[in-house]
Amino acid sequence: MLDKLALILTIIGGINWGLIGIFQFDLVAWICGGQGSIISRIIYTIVALAAIWCISLLFREHDTVAEGHHA
Numbered sequence: 001m002l003d004k005l006a007l008i009l010t011i012i013g014g015i016n017w018g019l020i021g022i023f024q025f026d027l028v029a030w031i032c033g034g035q036g037s038i039i040s041r042i043i044y045t046i047v048a049l050a051a052i053w054c055i056s057l058l059f060r061e062h063d064t065v066a067e068g069h070h071a
Contacts, residue, residue, distance in 0.1 A: 007054060008050075010051045016047075
C-alpha cells in the first residue's frame, strides 16, 4: 500500500515537473497560492519523500504486487 501511494505521489510530481518544463506552469503552486506558501512546500516535501521511497523499489528482490499471485 505504501509503495503504491509513493508511486502515485511520484507520478503526480513528475506530471507537475512536466507542466513546468513545457508550459512554465506549476500546478501545485497555482492550487496552493504560490511556491513559497507553506502548503506548497509541504506538498513538495511529501512528493520528494515519496520519490526517495521509490528508490527502494529498484533494489527489492521480489515484486510485492506480483508476490500475492504466486501461491
